[in-house]
Amino acid sequence: MSDPILSIRGLTKIFGGLVAVDAVSFDVRRGEVVGLLGDNGAGKSTLIKCVSGVHRPEEGEIRFDGEPALFASPMDARRAGIETIYQDLALANNLDVGANIFLGREARRRRLGGLIQTLDDKFMLRESRETLDSLQIRFPSLTQPIQTLSGGQRQAVAIARAVYWDAKLMIMDEPTNNLGVPEQMKVLELIRTLRDRNVPVILITHILPDAFAVTDRVIVMHRGRKVAEKATASTTAEELVQYMVGARDDAAA
Numbered sequence: 001m002s003d004p005i006l007s008i009r010g011l012t013k014i015f016g017g018l019v020a021v022d023a024v025s026f027d028v029r030r031g032e033v034v035g036l037l038g039d040n041g042a043g044k045s046t047l048i049k050c051v052s053g054v055h056r057p058e059e060g061e062i063r064f065d066g067e068p069a070l071f072a073s074p075m076d077a078r079r080a081g082i083e084t085i086y087q088d089l090a091l092a093n094n095l096d097v098g099a100n101i102f103l104g105r106e107a108r109r110r111r112l113g114g115l116i117q118t119l120d121d122k123f124m125l126r127e128s129r130e131t132l133d134s135l136q137i138r139f140p141s142l143t144q145p146i147q148t149l150s151g152g153q154r155q156a157v158a159i160a161r162a163v164y165w166d167a168k169l170m171i172m173d174e175p176t177n178n179l180g181v182p183e184q185m186k187v188l189e190l191i192r193t194l195r196d197r198n199v200p201v202i203l204i205t206h207i208l209p210d211a212f213a214v215t216d217r218v219i220v221m222h223r224g225r226k227v228a229e230k231a232t233a234s235t236t237a238e239e240l241v242q243y244m245v246g247a248r249d250d251a252a253a
C-alpha cells in the first residue's frame with residue numbers, strides 16, 4: 001500500500017470549553033475517496049479546517065506528503081496542494097470563470113519592453129477552457145461572471161481550479177447541498193474523475209447515498225470523536241446511522 005498523503009494523529013481543537021474535535025486520527029491515501037460523516041455539530045468542518053490552515057489545533061499532528069503540516073493560512077495549504085471547497089466556495093462572484101480558476105495566482109505578461117505587467121487574460125482563458133474540456137464541463141461562455149452560474153456549475157469551476165493547479169488532496173464540504181438532482185450527479189461524477197486521476201478526496205457529507213455512491217472508506221464522527229472507520233463496501237446505511245446518532249461507538253468498544 002502507498003504511503004498516506006495525509007496522516008492525522010490525535011488531533012484536538014477546543015473552542016472555549018467545547019472540545020469540537022477530540023483526539024481524531026486517520027490516514028488518506030492517493031486515489032481514494034474518504035467520506036467524513038456525522039450529524040450537525042459532530043466536528044467535521046472544524047476537523048478539515050485544522051487541515052486546511054483555517055484553525056490551529058490545540059493538540060495532535062498533521063503530516064502531508066510526508067512532512068509535518070500545520071498551515072498558517074488557507075493560502076499556505078493551497079500552495080502545498082490542499083484544495084478545499086467550503087460550503088460557501090470562496091469563488092469571487094464578480095469575476096468570470098477563467099479569472100476564478102486563476103484567483104490569487106493570476107498569469108501576467110510583460111509589456112512595453114518589460115516596463116509594465118498586465119494580466120494575461122488570453123492565456124488564462126485558453127488554459128481554463130482546456131481544463132474544463134478535459135473534465136467535460138461545458139459553459140456557454142467563460143467570460144460569464146460566477147454569480148450568473150448555477151450552484152453545480154460553481155462547484156465545477158472550483159473542481160477545475162483544483163485540477164489545473166494539480167491539487168494533491170481535495171477536501172469538499174457538503175458539495176451537493178442545495179443542488180438540483182442532475183447537478184448532484186455531475187458533482188459526484190467529477191469526484192470519481194478526481195479519483196481516476198489519483199487525486200484523493202475527503203468528502204464531508206451527511207447524505208448517505210452520496211457516501212455510498214463515491215467513497216471507498218467512511219469515517220464517522222460523533223460529538224468531536226471518531227466513532228467508526230469502515231470500508232464503504234462492508235457497511236450499510238443502517239449501521240452508519242447508528243454511529244451518526246451515537247448508538248454505536250467503535251472507539252468505546
Ligand SMILES: Nc1ncnc2c1ncn2[C@@H]1O[C@H](COP(=O)(O)OP(=O)(O)OP(=O)(O)O)[C@@H](O)[C@H]1O
Nearest residue numbers: 015016018020038039040041042043044045046047
Ligand atoms: N469558530 C467556532 N467557535 C466556537 N465554536 C465553534 C466554532 N466552529 C464550530 N464550533 C462548534 O464546534 C462544534 C463542531 O462544529 P462543526 O461545524 O465542526 O460541526 P460539523 O460536523 O461540521 O456540523 P455541520 O454539518 O453543522 O457544519 C459545534 O458545537 C460548533 O458549534
